[in-house]
Amino acid sequence: MSRRRTLALTTAASVIAVGLAAVAALPAAADWYGGRHQESGSYATGAEAKGARASVPRWLPDGATSVEYAMGTTGGRRLLKATLPTEGLPPQCTDAPHPGAGEPELAASWFPEGAEDRATARCGLYYAYVQGDTLYAWQLNDDWIKEGAGR
Known part of the structure; x- marks a missing residue:
């Protein structure tokens, strides 16, 4: 596999992982924000x-x-x-x-x-x-x- 393709796949996987983490964190953040007031x-x-x-x-x-x-x-x-x-x-x-x-x-x-x-x-x-x-x-x-x- 080429170095360029490996970099692209690694970048795409990182972006997906960060996106999934953000989606998973949204309900917890909403509960925290609502509850702090x-x-x-x-x-x-x-x-x-x-x-x-x-x-x-x-x-x-x-x-x-x-x-x-x-x-x-x-x-x-x-x-x-x-x-x-x-x-x-x-x-x-x-x-x-x-x-x-x-x-x-x-x-x-x-x-x-x-x-x-x-x-x-x-x-x-x-x-x-x-x-x-x-x-x-x-x-x-x-x-x-x-x-x-x-x-």
Whole structure:
């Protein structure tokens, strides 16, 4: 085999290998990039969650337990799950049908898919619903911006 042909084949093989490595790395890079702008925490009570993060909604009852919270570090995207101390939604929430609910913009293993189809209330800027004694709520970035919180 000629030296020129060997060089061409080696170059082509190298380009293919680099291309395959890049294709394989893209999903991992996307997960890393998306995840680096998200923080989450677990708290024993609503009071603890509000004490730890100023962005946890003030309408969350202090006596709520098993609080899970996720937030985008850029913007107003939020997820919240908590066991409520009393039956029903917190008093600051108002009934609102689900057709206006937008799809949550974050994902977490503890937050159900399709939540937007179950929303029954608005709690501040959050869409929410209760399943048993568990509250699920999420805030959309556009609502946060419209409210002026993004300034």
